[in-house]
Amino acid sequence: MKTTIEVEKLFELGGHFGHKRGRTSPKAKAYVYKIQNDVAIIDLFQTKTLAEAAVKALFDAGKQNQELLVVATKKNIQNFVKDIAAKEKVHYITEKWVGGFFTNFEEIKKNVDRINTFKADMESGNLKEMIKHERNKLEKEINKLLRVYEGVLTLTRMPDVVLIVDVRKEKNALTESRKMQEAQIMQEKKALFTVGVLDTNANPQEVDYPIMVNDDTPAVLEYVVGALLQGFLEGRKQYVPELTPEEKEAKKLEAKAKKNDKPRSAKKAA
Numbered sequence: 001m002k003t004t005i006e007v008e009k010l011f012e013l014g015g016h017f018g019h020k021r022g023r024t025s026p027k028a029k030a031y032v033y034k035i036q037n038d039v040a041i042i043d044l045f046q047t048k049t050l051a052e053a054a055v056k057a058l059f060d061a062g063k064q065n066q067e068l069l070v071v072a073t074k075k076n077i078q079n080f081v082k083d084i085a086a087k088e089k090v091h092y093i094t095e096k097w098v099g100g101f102f103t104n105f106e107e108i109k110k111n112v113d114r115i116n117t118f119k120a121d122m123e124s125g126n127l128k129e130m131i132k133h134e135r136n137k138l139e140k141e142i143n144k145l146l147r148v149y150e151g152v153l154t155l156t157r158m159p160d161v162v163l164i165v166d167v168r169k170e171k172n173a174l175t176e177s178r179k180m181q182e183a184q185i186m187q188e189k190k191a192l193f194t195v196g197v198l199d200t201n202a203n204p205q206e207v208d209y210p211i212m213v214n215d216d217t218p219a220v221l222e223y224v225v226g227a228l229l230q231g232f233l234e235g236r237k238q239y240v241p242e243l244t245p246e247e248k249e250a251k252k253l254e255a256k257a258k259k260n261d262k263p264r265s266a267k268k269a270a
Helices: 007-013 026-031 044-063 078-088 105-124 132-152 171-186 218-237 245-260
Strands: 017-020 032-036 039-042 068-071 091-093 161-165 193-198 209-212
Touching: 007 044, 007 218, 026 032, 026 044, 039 044, 044 068, 044 161, 044 193, 044 209, 044 218, 078 091, 078 132, 078 218, 091 132, 105 132, 161 171, 161 218, 171 193, 193 218
Parallel strands: 068 091, 068 161, 161 193, 193 209
Antiparallel strands: 017 039, 032 039
16 A cells, blocks of 8 residues: 655645634544644644554455445535546545435435436437427436436445545534444444544544544645545555356366366477
8 A cells, every 4th residue: 555644745735723722622632732823733643643544444445346435515625526536436425415325325326227217318319209398307307416416326335435525514424324334233234434534623533534634725635535535546456356156167177277288298309
């Protein structure tokens, strides 16, 4: 794993500036170096440790071919996330959180399937036979859904990992993630885990892998979120698909054939 987080870079970008004393969560004080001019100064050495633990967890998730969902509707980071995620085929939500995405995933999946069916019908020309005003009405409705769902159109099952940028802003996404975790644990299933970028006004204990940093400065967010995504992508490159029973049998036959196909010894010259 090559991705690292540098304290010097975080400091240079202003990653150490938290919120004012009065807006600092009691749970976040363990990550505050000091209060200066009534502003909480984040301990960037702890931030580095937290971030690299999260990068490692994401790397391992990528290596296991797990599904990652990035939730980042904040204006100062949404385009950055969308550009990388769309290019690298990572699932994302950057427009607005869809209520019930986890707790009512089957219904959400119906909307996704509907959009995909509509897109396929458009490409095949099946909609040309519709009455024009009905087609326009349908297109308007689908385009409205598409703005929200465009980053999850290829998501066929519940995500294994959720990366939340600014957990205070995305409190609904975090709440649903925690509910889903609890349900999966109760059912003795493998539970999803959360990675959260948060500032001193949030509770780090609500996230499995919290990263305490200034989450209002675009350059800071791009540096940290970019490293997190890079860790996941590095891991995904190392994923080795498990062979099917047919492929395993073919491998055995191939190895057996090579073993039996020994070169014949050359005839001695007369």
